[in-house]
Each structure stands twice: as structure tokens, then as C-alpha cells.
Amino acid sequence: MCVCDDDKDRKIATLRKRLSREVRAREQAEQLLESKALELFQVNQNLLGSIQKAKNRSARVNAIMNSIKDSVVATNQKMEILDVNKSCVGMWGIPYAGLMGRSVLEFVENRQIADYEALCLSASADEQDEIKEFNFRTLDGGFVPAEVKISTFQHDDERFLLHLIRNVSNKKRLQKEREAMQEELANAAKWEAVGQLAGGIAHEINTPAQYIGDNLHFLSECNEEILEILNKALELKKACEQNGQYLDYVQEIDRLIEAYDLEYLCEEVPQALKQSAQGIAQVSHIVRAMKNFSHPGTEEKKPFDINAAIDTTLTVSRNEWKNIATVVTDFDEHVGLVPCIPGGMNQVFLNIIVNAAHAIDVKGHETMGEIRIVTRKLADQVEIVISDTGCGMPPEVVKNIFNPFFTTKEVGRGTGQGLAIVNDIIVQKHKGTIKVATKEGKGTSFIIRIPCK
Template structure:
């Protein structure tokens, strides 16, 4: 470009890039042909300075700018401008190349990266990228939401130093194993606690990033919150276990029932027979009394009186009926327990059937008696007019049993495992119909539920019981059974130092 801004040299590559033949373009103003219209005023002002001084904002640099071709299309070029002084005047030499394809590739790459970022951000799984030193390079949206740590707080920090309440030793060991074995390592269950104290479970996979030089350059961690799945799996296992126990209990109940019937029938026979023998004994007594008065058969009477004295006939006449009554009462109680076991352990149905809730609660009271009889009196307040309710009997029995056992434990925690008779607490079970709902209330006189944990008692794994006394699954499973499987509700009302009432509401129409 000469000092007047006209094109003085034009090579073959320029012809190919701009579409102008050498004879068409030589001597023409650069500004009118190669500069896009929107930049021409700016170019003209800068060129006036350049032609006087040889200086300008683009001189001596490599820049990316827009150019104009013979078809009137704008396209990107990479441009390097040098100043050259000839015969006392400044000229400009421009070396350039068309970077349209590169720009398109860069744009496609940017779009691909943007798409990848959006994909990673929208993944329902946790995605964390680490350097080989364990520093966080990537932290997606699910990681932020699940682990309660914003991306800007995690990036650049060591994963081991982030405030996550999880089993870091297990994760650290898995990272070492992944590095040493150069393979993906999976951890099926990693327990962690959220910011609000809610306990959850993660499934993690840790994969090493291997560079072209076969070096470990970092790790990719993918994690999924499997708490709900874990709860459902355990609920199924619990249900299967209860079904197996139920089948066993039903078999035992059947085996007990047959001899119990024999014993009961024989005791009733003995009681009836003793009544007949007692009548005969009194007749004999009257005969011996008459013979004694008449002074007859003295020798035989002496023998009879001796035998009567030795066996204490009066004692036997008083105690044998009492023993038979107590035995009959005991065998009837056994029969009641057996019947309750058979009904409670009846194989679960996958379809709802009409159930007598009053009877179900009476059965639960019977089979759970060993849990509450030492610490509480159990009071039933059942609505005799409550209609059968469509439900899954096996699973609802499990809910009732969980709540009654929890009530007994709450009272035991307050008064001790073996209180005196007048120190016992009370468990009250009531049923009522309320419009289109059946309501079951189970009330205890324990200490109540502390306010600090009331929002978490239906969370999986949450328990205040000591190790070995509870898994934290009872109320979570009960909630799932009542709410998810029956379309009902499970709520509670509690007062510190006075106790808790759990309210189950079940729809009367399935």
C-alpha cells in the first residue's frame, strides 16, 4: 500500500483470498475495496496518521480483523502490518491469511464446549474432576446441590479439605487404588450428611485420567444419590424377611394349634368329668355318713376315712376345679396368641383388600405384648362401627407394630426398663371414622420428640437409639407405606415430657 492508500502490490494468494485479479485491483484505494464499510472511516483516520508518521495501532502487530472480498462478503483474516519508508514516504506492507475455516472450527469447538458444559451441568449425577494432586477442576450443578458447596467455593481447592461430612478415608483409599491399578473403582455406598443434618447415601465411581504419556493426570468422580433406591431395596428386603418370618410363624402357629386343641379338649373333658366324679363323691360321702350313724360296717368305714384323710379330699375338691379353670384360661390365651400370629403373619397381598383395622390392632397388641407389658398399660379405644378399610394388610401390620414398639421404647426411656407397677406409662390406641378417612392414633406417655429433630424423624437412617437398638428405617418405611402405597398421611403431635401421638389417616375408598 503506497503513501496515498492505493494497492501497489498484489500476489497470487491475494487474488485467491479476495477474488480480485491483479489488473483489477492495482492502483485502487484499499479502503474502498478491502475494508468493510463500517470500518472505513476509522481506517481513513488511522491511515492519515500512518502516512505522516509510519505509526498506527496495528503496525508491528499480528491481529485478527474483518476484510471484504469481491463478492461483497465479510470474512476474518489474520493480519500483520509493517511500515516501510520509500523515497521519503511511508508505505505499508500487509501479510495476511484467510482464517475463515479456523474461525468456524473455533466456533464449533466453543459450541461443543458450551454444549458439553450444559450437558455436564444438567447431568442428574454428581461430576467432579480432580487434578492428580486431588485439586478440584470441575464441579457440576448436581455436585453443588447434593453436597451443598457452590462451584466457586470448590474449584481450586483440595477435595479432602472441602467441608463434606462423608467417609473420606474410604474415598481416599479408592483414589489410591484407582491410581495404582489404573482402572475405575466403584464404591457402592458412601454415607454423608447434608448441611441440615439429613443423612444420605451416595454411589461413587472413580476413574483415572491417563495422558498420552501414560501418566495419571487426574480423576473423574461420578456420584449418584441412591438414598431412595437404597430405602426401597431395604424395604423390599424387610418385606421379604417379614414374609419369610410370617410363613414360619404361620407354620409354628399351626403346629402349636393342634396340640393346644387336644390339651383344651382334654381339659374341658376332665373338668366335666370331675364335676360328675364330685357328684358321685358327695353321694358316697352321704352313704358313709348314714352307715356311720347306723353303726354298720365300721371296719370298711375306717379304711375309707383313712384314705380320705391321707389324700385330703376337701383340698382336692377345692383346688382341682381351680387348677382346671386356670389351665383352660391359659390354653385359651395360647389359642388367642396363635390366632393373632396366624392373622398377623398372613402372606402379604400385592392388591388392597378390605381389612378390619380394629382386629389388626388387637393382633398387634397381642404379639407385641412382650415389648410393652413391663413398662406400660395398653388401652384400646376402638370404634366398633369402623368399616373395613382397603389396604395391604401385611405392610400395614408392619406400620402398627413399628409404632407400638416405638411407643414402648419411648416410655422405657423415660421410666426405665423395669419400673414399679405404679410407675408404668400408658400406650393408647384408638380408631375413628372422620368423613372419608379412617384415623388411627397411637399415643405414648414418653418424653416426647425434641424440637431439634422433629423435621427429620421420617428421614431414612435417622435414629436417636443407641447402636444395635434401631436402624433408623422403621419410621421411614412406615411413612412410605402409609403415604406412597396407601395415599394416606402419617403425622405426629408431641409435647416435651408428656408424650407423642402418631396419627395415621387412610382413605376409606381404595
């Protein structure tokens, strides 16, 4: 019995030792597993941090790329598009995904493709960077002018091209506006010189015109007296015929009367003198108008006869409207003298009258158009309404007509400054108002109001 008990105790002790070893081994395994799990967690956290940093870096690079106003295109050596920025998507009008993998040459104007390829080869050969201008095709079939600079970069032992494309549409538009402004300034300087010359020439013409007019008046009076003497001479001739006296002289007089067609001369000479007097009066009227219109102006307001100024402007601008329109004026005699800048107001009237003539001309004129000018004395303002029966304007044109450089006229006939100048003179310099009433195909009215004081 003792032996069995001892054997049993040994087995139990052995089992206990084994169990203890297994427990310790399990505890060690759990500790190792926990340690490895912690290490794995830390590695995972580091990896997530790296991924987030990479995402942040990528987002930052994308933000930088998309903040660049110029279009940026990355391609491989075959010029297949790998990446673009937001500006490029906007310029070409094609979604980002639709650009990937396409050749950048698809968007270059056909006649410039060879030059673009040459520029890419030049960049690949590490030659000096060049900037050249190309036209890029857009989704709507149009073209956008752009300046292009191409450089290279390395990634994973592979070489890529970076195309920096700058849209120069606005630059070209501004350049055209500057050129138009320079041309306008040159024309203004030219016409200022012409105006000064015109004033001097008008003064020189005025003196001989005056004595020509005086002489024609004198000749008209003399002609009346000569006709009176001639009538008496014809009565004397008739008496000689009846009495049979001085018949040789009578026959000679009859021969001269027939040879020189005395009846025709008696009818036409007075008419010729009258027409000549009217003509020289018109010349004098034009000369006075030119003197008044070309007189050096100041920026100071002074008493100004608006009705007379409009009449002068009509005379000066007559060549613009005489063949296409009749002018009807309805002047309020109570308008009187109004404080104005004379040169400025003359410019206003001239610009609007010429525009009216052009509008009638554009519409076409199987019959004569009409320009109507009305002045009215209001309570504390003077109103000037200049209307035409021209082509009128659509709403989208009306809202822009006073903007500088806006014009609907063909190149060479308008720079878009006329009505902008009119608006500045009326609103800024005279503290007045100018409004437009128009209907397409019917005509346009400009309603101007300026203070009386």
C-alpha cells in the same frame, strides 16, 4: 547592482528548492508514519483479537471443566495442585485459592496414601488406567468416598497428572437403600411364607384345641359330680364312726385322705381345671387371630369390622407390647362394617401398634407405658386414633416419617418402609387421611380417617 540582484535571485531559488525538497520529505515521512501507524493499529487489533479469543477459549475450557460433575484436579509430578474445577472446591469445602500449591495427598485418608501414590506412579508409567476407591478428607474433618482415575498430559515439554475424582456418596447410599429394600423384600417373602404356614398350623391347632377345651369342660362338670359323691361318702364315713360300724374301712379311708391330702385336692383340682380351660380358650383366641390375620388378602374392598380387626392385631402383636405397656381400647360400637382392603388395614394397625411399643421401649419404662386405641363413627368417616406414651418425635423427624427408607431406628430394627406403607394404604388405596400429633418426651398419636362408603 545587477550582479547582486542575480545572486539574490539564485539564493532565493536555491532556498525554494530546498524548501520544496523538505516539504516533499516531510510529506513522505508523514505518509510513512501514517502507514506504520496503520500497520501498528492493525497489529494491535489482531493482538487484541487473539487475546480475546484466548480469553474466550479459556472461559470455554473453564465452563466445560466446571460443568463436569466429577472433581477434576491437575497436578505436577510432585502432586502439587495446579488447577481444580468447581466440583472439587465443593467436595473438599476449601476455596480455589486455598487449594493451589497444596499436595493432593493431604486430602487422602492416611492409611490409603501409599496406594494413592502407587496409582499415580502407575499412571506416570503409561500403564493401563485403573479406577480405585479412596476416602478424601473434607474441611469439616469427615471423609468422602470417591472413585479415582488418573491420567497424564504434556505441556511445554513437561508432564502433568490429571486426577478424575467421582464422589460415590450417593451411589453408596442408593446401594444401601437397594440392599435394605432387597432385605425388606426377602423378609416380606419370608413372612408371607410364615403367614401361609401359620394359617395352616393355626387350622391344625384349632381342632385339637377345640376337643381339649370340650374335654376340660366335661372334666369340670364330672369333677363337680365326683365332689358331690365324695361329700356323701364322707357323710357316710362319719355315720359309721359314730355308730362304730365298719371301723376298719373307716381307718383305711382316713389313711388315704391324709396320704393324698384330700382337702388340698378338693380345692386345687377345680382351680386347675378352670385355669386349663382359660388357657385353652386363650390358645383358641390366638389361633383364631392368627387364622384371620394370615388369611390370604386381596386388593378389593369388602365389608370389614375395624374393631374386631384391631382386637385381632393386638392379640397377634401382644409379644411386642406385653412387657412394656398396657393397652386401653375405646371402641365405638356404631362403627359397624366399613369397606376396606382387609390385609392392608391389618398391616396399618400392626405397623403403628408395633411402632408405639418401640417408642415406649426407647423412652424407657420404670412404669408401664400405655397404648390407647379409640374408634369413632363420624358423619361420613370412621376415625381411628392410636396413641402412645413413648418418646415422641422432633419436628424434623415428623416431616419425613412417611418418606420411604426414612427411619430413626438402629440397623436391623427398621428399614423405613413401615409408615411409608401405612401412608400408601390409607391415602392412596382408601382415599383417607393420616395425621400425626406428637411431643418429644410425651408421646405420639396417629389419627386415621377413612370413608364409610
